[in-house]
Amino acid sequence: xxxxxxxxxxxxxxxxxxxxxxxxxxxxxxxxxxxxxxxxxxxxxxxxxxxxxxxxxxxxxxxxxxxxxxxxxxxxxxxxxxxxxxxxxxxxxxxxxxxxxxxxxxxxxxxxxxxxxxxxxxxxxxxxxxxxxxxxxxxxxxxxxxxxxxxxxxxxxxxxxxxxxxxxxxxxxxxx
Numbered sequence: 642x643x644x645x646x647x648x649x650x651x652x653x654x655x656x657x658x659x660x661x662x663x664x665x666x667x668x669x670x671x672x673x674x675x676x677x678x679x680x681x682x683x684x685x686x687x688x689x690x691x692x693x694x695x696x697x698x699x700x701x702x703x704x705x706x707x708x709x710x711x712x713x714x715x716x717x718x719x720x721x722x723x724x725x726x727x728x729x730x731x732x733x734x735x736x737x738x739x740x741x742x743x744x745x746x747x748x749x750x751x752x753x754x755x756x757x758x759x760x761x762x763x764x765x766x767x768x769x770x771x772x773x774x775x776x777x778x779x780x781x782x783x784x785x786x787x788x789x790x791x792x793x794x795x796x797x798x799x800x801x802x803x804x805x806x807x808x809x810x811x812x813x814x815x816x817x
Contacts, residue, residue, distance in 0.1 A: 666692050667752065670703065670710060676731030677701070677712060681754065687712060688753030690764075698780075699772030701751040701763065702729060704742045712751055713738060714772060716780045730779055737783065 672685040681687070681701075689703050689712075696702065696715055703712045713729040716737060726741040752764040761768070 666690060667749070669755070670712075672712065676734050677714070678733040680732055681712060682756065684756075686755040687751050688755070689749040690752045691749045693747060693750045696727065696750070697769070697773070699769060699774070699776040701772065702727065702742065703748040703751060704729070704746040705748060706738070706742075706746065710748060711738070714776050714779070716776050716783070728780075732775060732779075737779075 667688055667690045669686050670689055672681050672683055672687060675683055687703070693702075696718055698715055698717060700715045701712055702715055703710055713731045716728045716730055718725055718727045725744050728737050728741050730737040753760060753762050
């Protein structure tokens with residue numbers, strides 16, 4: 642992982658989010674770390690829409706957690722009484738986020754990515770489809786209890802194919 646993200650107080654995050662939402666419907670944030678590799682890399686810039694809308698399996702949400710903003714993929718959502726919670730996970734980490742993310746923690750949904758001056762709109766059908774595939778595979782792995790090293794070795798060809806697909810789709814990025 643890259644340098645650790647500096648933790649800030651919840652009051653600072655609240656203030657920044659209030660200013661962001663009053664000014665525009667989307668903002669850029671910087672990726673720090675590699676929990677979403679290979680899709681999101683340390684130093685990438687994310688376009689985050691504050692208009693979240695309907696959250697689907699595979700969407701990448703930005704949420705607040707212990708003084709930092711986290712961007713992880715939605716594996717599933719469920720209703721708990723009057724509220725909705727989301728099971729999320731970084732593509733590059735083995736375990737989901739605990740506890741699940743609550744609606745009140747949401748900052749926005751990632752709709753675009755800028756890497757080295759090249760932009761890709763992640764809210765396009767091919768990227769949403771790929772996100773759904775990645776999330777479904779991760780959820781299947783969690784449900785089946787297939788977290789042993791042997792499972793990882795068995796699935797490595799599939800993971801390599803998925804990484805190659807991400808790179809291949811990334812070749813078609815637009816210049817910013």
